Amino acid sequence: MKYIYGICCFLLCCLVLQGCTKDDTEFKSYLKVGEIVYPGRTSAVLNKPGNLRTALWWNPSTDPTITKYVVYWNNKTDSVVVKATSHSPLDTVKVIIPDLKEYTYSFVIYSYDALGRKSVPVEANNVRVFGTLYQSGLLNRPYNGTTPYTLNDNGSLLLNFNTPDTININTVIKYTNAAGVVVEKILKPDSATVLLPNYKPGSNIQYRSSYIPGKGALDTFTVAAYSTFPRIYSYVLCDRLLFKEVHLAHDANTYESGTSISKLWDGSVGPQGYPNIFHSSGNSGMPHTITFDLGKVYDNLSRIEETGRDCCNNPDDFEVWGIADLSGADTNLNADNSGWKDESIAKGWVLLKEVIRTDDGKNAVSSELNNNGKPIRYIRIRIKHVTTGDGNYSNMSEIRFWNKQ
Structure with missing residues (x-):
């Protein structure tokens, strides 16, 4: 037994010595590619x-x-x-x-x-x-539909716009000045108005807006086409030197030659006294009409100003009719006939305005006319009532007309 025990101890020592001679890093041979190393990544993009x-x-x-x-x-x-x-x-x-x-x-x-x-x-x-699809959906900045503009006495024009989208960069305004030169102005997104100096009345105004698709964008996108601003008109006084008297059948006569219809454009200012007035005859009846020629055709006759006499018989209810050509335009019915209005329309007359005054009829009063897109040269005034209630007489001092252009 002692012999067997000794042999076992000897063998155990040999094994221990043999194990100590091996490379203690030999396990790394099993890591064929070594440790995986990841370089540092970027921050958020x-x-x-x-x-x-x-x-x-x-x-x-x-x-x-x-x-x-x-x-x-x-x-x-x-x-x-x-x-x-x-x-x-x-x-x-x-x-x-x-x-x-x-x-x-x-x-x-x-x-x-x-x-x-x-x-x-x-x-x-x-x-x-972003690209053309995004651009095609862009719209020009809207103008203020309630008050799109203000035309100033000094010839400048103030355009009013609504608040734009937050991605709006600017809006280019293109207009023609009084010298006929096309000028560009820039409307910034933080402004609701842009002033156009020396604007040429009646000329077109175009505008086009630009946008970015997001904060810090590389590129600016512009709306593909200009939009046209609402037409801006100025009122131009019709030349009264061209006016002429016209007498159609059933029109009222004048009280005397010195109180003819031409007194309405003799250049006097303010309510006038007799005889520097138009004065109808004593048998005119009510309603009655007077007719005259503006001397040329106006495509956009848009305003009338009427001034009464300094005392009495001033119209407080009268109609303003217009037509471009008198051929076949005369009416067969008297102005007091209930069918007169329909006959006038059938013959081509356009009712531009019925003016109703609530004052004494003396001072100048302006009224807007609606020509319904028709050219106008000849005017017919149908006087339906005067301030005194008289059944024959009507008096006026002045009439002026304006054309929008």
């Missing part, structure tokens, strides 16, 4: 939208081993390489991805070191790229 392109911004990785960044998109079928020139987190890496389609993209960014080892990915998802 910012996107700057553009027109068929986009920009990606990020702060550099602080890992000094980084030599480049690779940006992938379209399931890694497209990529761009960006050299790492800084490792300061205060700097910014900027890369523009051009030649994209109008689409929403996802980008993946890897950092690489000199040994070709790459970081874990950083993703930029839902990156929208």
Whole structure:
């Protein structure tokens, strides 16, 4: 037994000695590729939208081993390489991805070191790229529909606009000044008005707005076409030197030759006294009409100003009718006939306005006319009532007309 015990102890010692002679790092032979090393990745990525392109911004990785960044998109079928020139987190890496389609993209960014080892990915998802489809949906900034403009006495014009979208950059206003020169003004998004000096009345005004698709965008998108501002008219006084008397059948006669219809455009100002007035005859009846020629055709006859006599028989209810040509325009019925109005319309006359006054009828009163888009040369006044209630006499001092252009 002692012999057997001794042999066992000897063998055990040999085994221990043999084990101590082996390499204690031999297990590493089982790690065929060594430890996996991931270089430092970038920070979160910012996107700057553009027109068929986009920009990606990020702060550099602080890992000094980084030599480049690779940006992938379209399931890694497209990529761009960006050299790492800084490792300061205060700097910014900027890369523009051009030649994209109008689409929403996802980008993946890897950092690489000199040994070709790459970081874990950083993703930029839902990156929208804009183009013609986005541009086609843009609208020019709306003007103020209630008060679109104010025409000032000094010839300047103030345009009024509504509040724009927050992505509006500016609106270009194009107009013609009094010298016939086309001028451009810029309406900024934080302003609701723009002043156009020396505006040429009646000339067209066009405007076009520009927008960005988002904060920090690379590109500005402009609405494809100009819009036309509502037509701005000025009132031009009709030349009373061209006015002429016309006498149609059933028109009222004048009281005497010195109180003829032509007194209405003799240039006097304010309520006049007899005989410097128009005075109808004593058998005119009520209603009665007078007719005269403006001397030329006006396409947009738009305003009348009537001044009464200084005392009495001033019209407080009268109609203003107009027509371009008197051929066949005379009426067969008297002005007091209930069918007179329908006959006048049938013969081409246009009712421009019925003026009803609630005062004594003396002072000048202006009224807007509606020519219904018809040219006007001849005027017929149908006097329906006077302030005194008289059944024959009507008196007026002056009549003036304006054309919008």
